Amino acid sequence: ILSTAVAGSKDGMRIRKEIWEYNLLQALVLVLKQDFSIVDGEWQIAASLAAILSQVCTGLDLPSAEVKKFEDEVLLEAVSNMFLVTRRIQARYAKIPDRAGHMKERNKLLACYRGVLESIVYLASGHTSVPKKVLECPWLLQLLITDDTDTVVAIMDLIPKILRVNRIVLRSLNQKLILSIMDELIYKLSVSNEVSVGASACKCVLRICENHRPLVETLCTRYKGLRPLLAKWEGAGFSRDLKEIHLLLQAGNAQKAENERFFRAAITIQAVWKGFITRKKLVKANKTFSKFQQQYRLKKRVLEERKVQAKEAIELQRQLKLNRQRIMREFKEKQLHxxxxxxxxxxxxxxxxxxxxxxxxxxxxxxxxxxxxxxQDREVFVKRYRAAITVQRAVRKWLKKLEDKRNKIKASLKPPGLTDDRRVEIQRLINQNRELKPTVYTSREELEQGHKKAAEMLARYYQSARVNREKQHHREALIARLNVDSELVHLAPPLNSVTDKDVEMYSSNLLPVATKAKNNHIEQLRLLRQPWWKKLCDEYQDQEYVDDEQIIF
Incomplete structure (x- = not known):
């Protein structure tokens, strides 16, 4: 149920609150005190119960009045009972001989041992007050004192995880307790020969010194013979942590150690940056050298080809000269003969x-x-001439298109006078004509022939109707224009009483219209100044002629 209800969700909070209200949490804490060696499932059951306890305690939302009781009583007892379970598992694990026939049982116990420790870490991650209770628990120091390698390594892995949850927890602990933990870790470093124990102890010492800087000075003054003892771990696989401890011992206090760490971090950053820049420059230099070699070889090959071509040209000139001399000599000899x-x-x-x-x-x-x-000059001239012809053709086509577009009249106009009454009257006349003159067709072939003839007559009518409609529309437009012009002329005042407003009314703001009117006025004045015999030509004759110049090659 708890695995499906995530901590922080609505269902998870409801389930955990019900467990607290029904006192199931207190019962679960008390159950962890018993000896699980006489229970079916033994220590796997204990590990599962510890996991359930950590899940219930993490994400439990209680009223403010019950929070203090929960943290001071339930959590403290839960941590103590979990460590009691680990102590019993460790005691059982130590009694089993390390032989091939008992390895399966030892592995099961070790998995249960680590599972309980993971439950403690999970519980500490949900409550900031739990790390202090874990480090102050007397069972922690007892488990750390044991000589069994696997269990000690698991306990030493637990300490950095607890410190990661609450980095300032060491400041609130008793100095004597911290020194006891440090003494045991230093003892493991100096006495044990197992690489895993040495690596875990070295990691724990570094994490404790990082989270509690005053211990750096204590490490240098309290453990003066530590530096020679660390020499046996050289090349064991955790040289980086050993180097960090050597630097702490060499610095002597927390401030110098911090400065030294910053200095080494700056050196590392500079080294990485310089390496990156150098590699980038090296890649660029390799590309540049490759390109330079390629261009040099290409230029060298081109020069060699030019030398070969020059030699071949010189040889060809020599052969041609010898051939001309031979031909001239033969010609002279033949002429002499x-x-x-x-x-x-x-x-x-x-x-x-x-x-x-x-x-x-x-x-x-x-x-x-x-x-x-x-x-070459002739080809350029011909090309320009053909280009001019192409441009002229395009311009004339464009001008013709504009002219056609300007003169085009919409033909989608209904015939004038065709109203609903007129349509009814025409239909009545058609019916009357059918009654007076019934059809004379006797066969289907004659009927189809008559229908085809009527369709042809209707098509001819529509072909001529479009032209007639356009002409009718043009005539109506001309009549309307003449009416407007005559009305304007009729309303125009005499020339002696013309004002600026009248001039503005008869003027046009469009530039093409004004230009056309100006040109017509100038042309009319020119015609008035000409003699009478020059006015005999037709005034409606088109005076614009376009003579194409003929170019003869």
Whole structure:
């Protein structure tokens, strides 16, 4: 039940309060006094009862009037009885011989022993007054005095856990009791040869000195021969704790020990930081050296390739020069041979023909070289020309789209005059026409053909209706504009009585409209100043012409 009801929860507090009210807690404390060797389950039952007792006491919420009684009587007796159980388990454990046939029983007893000690620690973690009662209990010192290794190690492990729960508990203890515990711990360090005992004793001494600084000076003055005795534990596996004790003995008092500890902590922090920085720099240096070596090798390889290419180029130039010399020599020899075999009368004609051929060849080579050099400029010019054509095409397409968008009129307008009464009248006329002129179709094929013909006529009507509606809308817009303009002109005052308000009313704030009006006014003045024969042209003729310039290559 207690394992399912966590301490601090609503159910857990209710269960623990009921246990206290029914005096089950006091009965459980009294049960721990009996000898469990005659009970079924023996010491496992005792360990379980100790665990239950610690769970009940931890998280128990009592009224303020009963808290003092609980702490002074129940908790004190509970701690004492738990230590009594551990003492009996330890006595039973010591009587069992350390042989192979009895190891199972010894392990069970040792597990029960440690379970009871863990219950004590759990109980101390829930009440700050319990650590003092644990350290003042006489059973603690008796269990610490025993020579059995396993039980002594468990007791020495208990002391640091209790000190961790309440770090200032040693200040409220009797100095004689503290010195008795220290004497026994120092005795274990000096006499015992078990590594586990030495490590646990060394750890206990350090924790006691850390929580109660005045004991550092007592440790140096009371145990003067401790330093040589600690030499036998060198290399036993707890050299760090031994080093801490050596530093405490060397310091002599708590203040120096604290300063020495801070100094060593600063050294450790500096060492870790410097190591981190050094490793970081080393990694960066390795990457830098690797990159430098890579670039150096690449540059060296490029230089070697350039040297090889230069040698190949020099060799190629030499071969070309030798080839040209060979061709020139063969040509001269052939020409000399031809001159030798020709008659004297034909020699001048032959030389003239050879000069013409040479001139033609030189001109051809020069023209080809000149055309190849001018080709780059020509390609740039052609590219710019094509780009201009592309830009002009895009601009004209954009302007045409704007013009179409500006002139587009919504065609989703209902036919004018089609009201509900008109629709009923049209339907009546259609029914009357059907009665006067009944259908003449006799077969399904004729009916489908007539339906198809009616659909085609309806499609032609809708195609023409859109255009007609747009024109009708445009005419209505023009009429409305003419009406507004005529009304404005009719209401306009004479020019001799025009005011700024009238000018503002007939002016437009839109820049395109004002610019267009200004241009029309200037054009009208220009036409008025022209002679009569220049006014004979059609005033509605479009004067804007766009002549595309033709570029001939």
């Amino acid at each position: 031809t001159v030798e075999i020709l008659p004297a009368a034909m020699l001048e004609r032959y030389m003239q023909r050879q000069q013409n051929k040479s001139a033609v060849l030189i001109q051809k080579s020069w023209r080809g070289h000149h055309a190849r050099n001018s080709m």
